[in-house]
Amino acid sequence: MTDDLRPTEWFRPGRTEREQGAAGTYGVTANGVVEAWLHGSWHDVPGIALAGIEKMALAGVEGLVEGFPEIIYGDAFGRRVTLVGARRGSSRTNSGTRQQRTRIDADYGIEGLWLKPDQLAITKAVVRFIDQDLWTSWGAYPAEITFEDGVGIVGLDVRYAKPEPLEAPLDGGVVRLTDASTHQPLMNPNGWVLKSASEFVFEFDAPIEIATFQRQYLMPLEVLLTSATGRRSGVERFRATNREWQVPRERHEADRWITVHLGHMAPEEDTKSSTDLLHRVTDFDFAEQVPVVFDVARAHRYPLEHYGTLRRGAALGYLAEFIAAAQLCESFHRTLHPAQRDGMGLDARLTKLDQEAGGLLKEIADDKNWHKRLGRLRNIVAHGLPRSEVLTSDVRSVQAGTRMLLLLFEVRFLVALGFTPEKARGLAVNRGSHGWIVLAIKDGYPHIKEMTANGVKP
Numbered sequence: 001m002t003d004d005l006r007p008t009e010w011f012r013p014g015r016t017e018r019e020q021g022a023a024g025t026y027g028v029t030a031n032g033v034v035e036a037w038l039h040g041s042w043h044d045v046p047g048i049a050l051a052g053i054e055k056m057a058l059a060g061v062e063g064l065v066e067g068f069p070e071i072i073y074g075d076a077f078g079r080r081v082t083l084v085g086a087r088r089g090s091s092r093t094n095s096g097t098r099q100q101r102t103r104i105d106a107d108y109g110i111e112g113l114w115l116k117p118d119q120l121a122i123t124k125a126v127v128r129f130i131d132q133d134l135w136t137s138w139g140a141y142p143a144e145i146t147f148e149d150g151v152g153i154v155g156l157d158v159r160y161a162k163p164e165p166l167e168a169p170l171d172g173g174v175v176r177l178t179d180a181s182t183h184q185p186l187m188n189p190n191g192w193v194l195k196s197a198s199e200f201v202f203e204f205d206a207p208i209e210i211a212t213f214q215r216q217y218l219m220p221l222e223v224l225l226t227s228a229t230g231r232r233s234g235v236e237r238f239r240a241t242n243r244e245w246q247v248p249r250e251r252h253e254a255d256r257w258i259t260v261h262l263g264h265m266a267p268e269e270d271t272k273s274s275t276d277l278l279h280r281v282t283d284f285d286f287a288e289q290v291p292v293v294f295d296v297a298r299a300h301r302y303p304l305e306h307y308g309t310l311r312r313g314a315a316l317g318y319l320a321e322f323i324a325a326a327q328l329c330e331s332f333h334r335t336l337h338p339a340q341r342d343g344m345g346l347d348a349r350l351t352k353l354d355q356e357a358g359g360l361l362k363e364i365a366d367d368k369n370w371h372k373r374l375g376r377l378r379n380i381v382a383h384g385l386p387r388s389e390v391l392t393s394d395v396r397s398v399q400a401g402t403r404m405l406l407l408l409f410e411v412r413f414l415v416a417l418g419f420t421p422e423k424a425r426g427l428a429v430n431r432g433s434h435g436w437i438v439l440a441i442k443d444g445y446p447h448i449k450e451m452t453a454n455g456v457k458p
Contacts, residue, residue, distance in 0.1 A: 004028075006079070007023070007076075008024045008076040008077070008081070009021035009022070009023065009074065010022050010024045010036075010038055010073070010104075011072070011074070011075075012042055012069050012072070012073075013116070020042070021040075021042075021075070022038055022040035023040035024037050024038040024039045024104075026074050026076040028109070028261050031265070032261050032262060032263045032264050033261070036072075036081075036104040036106065037104065038102040039101060039102075070084075070087075070117075071084055071116075072086045072104060073114045080112060081110065082115050083104060083110075084106060084109070084110065084120060085106050085108070086104055086106045087104075088102060089102065089105040090103050107211070108260055109260070109261040110258050110259070110260055110261075111258060112257060112258035121207035121210065121242060122204075122210060122213060122240040123204050123207050123208075123242045124201070124202065124240065124243075125201070125213065125239065125240040126199055126202075126240070127199065127218065127237065127239075128180070128200070129225050129233050129236055130234045130235075130236050130264065131231070131233050131272075132197075132198060132233075132236070134272060135228050135229070135281055136177070136280075137280055137282070138163045138198055139161075139196055140160060140162065140179060140181035141160055141196060142159065142161055144159075145157075160183070162179050163198070165178040165179070167287060168288075169287070170202070170204070170217075170294070172205045173203050173208075174203050175200060175202050175203075175290065177200055178198065178201050180197040182194075199237075207242055210260065216294060216298065217294060218262075219297060219301075220293050220294050220297030221233075222234060222235070222308065223297065223304045223307065224293050226308055226311050227410055228278050228279050229276070230276075230433070231272075231311055232265045232308060234262075234263075234264025234265055234267075238259065238260040239258065239259050240258055241257045241258065242256070243256075273432070276431060277431060278410055278427055278428060278431050279414065279427050283419075283427060285418075289417055299335060300335045300416070302331055302335065303328055303331040306324065306327065306328045307328055307413075310406070318395040318399055319381050319395070321398075321402050322377075322402045325405035326378045328405065328409055329346075329350060330346055332412065333352060333353055336353075336412075345375055346375040347371040347376075348371075350371040350374055350405075350408065353408055354371070354412075356415055356421060357408065357415055358422055358424060360408075360411055360429075361407065364407075364438055365445055367449070373456050374401055374405070374448070376451075376456050377401050377448055377451055377452055379455075380452070381398060387451055396443075396444045396447040397450070399440070399444055400440065400445055400448055403437055403444075407437060410428065411425060411427075411428050412424075414428075
């Protein structure tokens with residue numbers, strides 16, 4: 001729960017006069033999740049629970065109340081809020097008074113303006129993602145150190161060197177990766193905090209719905225950064241505007257900018273360096289490959305959502321993670337090769353994926369039957385076949401299998417983004433954690449062979 005819940009008046013669309021509001025609270029958690037509560041009532045009908053009123057309305061009782069609105073407006077201590085996709089959450093209502101405590105769930109929240117349903121579209125957006133600066137690795141403040149023999153460091157010259165923006169075309173627009181570095185003085189006037197940072201800037205010729213923008217552009221970039229770091233990314237900051245909005249009493253262009261709160265997983269605390277990443281922005285031909293990222297996401301939405309779930313940082317359990325990783329690779333092959341949807345087992349799909357990814361898995365396993373063994377292991381785990389009882393005390397085989405499948409997906413995903421198999425394989429081999437991944441696979445692979453000995457001929 002957020003510690004910054006503001007007293008708020010909530011309004012229905014078309015009923016935004018002060019006397020038509022209902023009391024409540026509003027806040028945003030550190031993870032960007034909107035927390036909204038309704039304490040009063042929009043209905044001047046004391047003595048009847050709000051939930052009961054809505055049931056009567058649905059039953060056709062005239063003149064009482066409409067259903068819970070899908071868009072709700074709020075005045076949070078002078079800050080205008082629009083909740084989109086609103087719906088009733090958990091609720092407690094005093095049957096003898098109008099007092100209640102009802103959670104308002106929403107698809108997303110907007111701060112800055114009250115927008116109507118036909119206004120939920122933007123022409124420009126500025127977005128930052130979790131781990132984006134790690135992926136960008138821009139050095140906006142290069143330092144030059146001066147040494148003197150026998151003394152050591154005698155001078156330090158730090159300057160701001162603005163990184164060159166990168167740009168790629170979109171259907172009806174453009175996306176840029178631009179500098180967002182900051183410098184702030186400390187309380188001590190001799191000290192400064194310098195931070196190199198970047199942000200994505202989207203501009204469109206015609207308005208694009210916020211929900212469509214999330215699906216077509218934000219989700220693909222989240223998956224891209226997740227594949228780079230191996231942990232779930234998310235939208236850290238999302239500001240947007242629409243040049244067609246008419247803002248009453250507008251004093252400056254800034255008055256038409258909004259902040260969109262989508263919510264995201266809490267960032268993981270383990271420290272990573274750029275050498276731990278599968279890929280970085282410098283590995284891409286930005287103008288050529290970034291548009292491919294969005295195309296790939298449209299074509300392979302299900303497996304990419306699946307991958308994001310596996311990397312979200314919450315433990316599924318070793319057996320469930322292995323089954324999910326097998327489904328991930330299987331569904332990815334199906335969307336890559338729609339003509340081969342039927343008639344292929346998991347082992348054949350794994351072989352095809354590895355061939356298209358440079359043969360890295362076959363080399364690591366050093367076993368021509370590695371794909372058959374993973375297919376057999378999936379059946380043992382999924383169907384409780386003989387030998388499955390071993391997994392109640394020894395999960396080393398499925399741990400190794402999960403690492404193999406995730407590595408296979410990530411390298412093949414790079415090929416889908418336009419890298420050659422050799423380049424994709426090289427990126428995987430060169431990342432700092434690759435040696436650990438290979439060691440973990442090699443340590444666990446004998447257990448995979450033992451589990452599948454009766455089902456796979458040498």
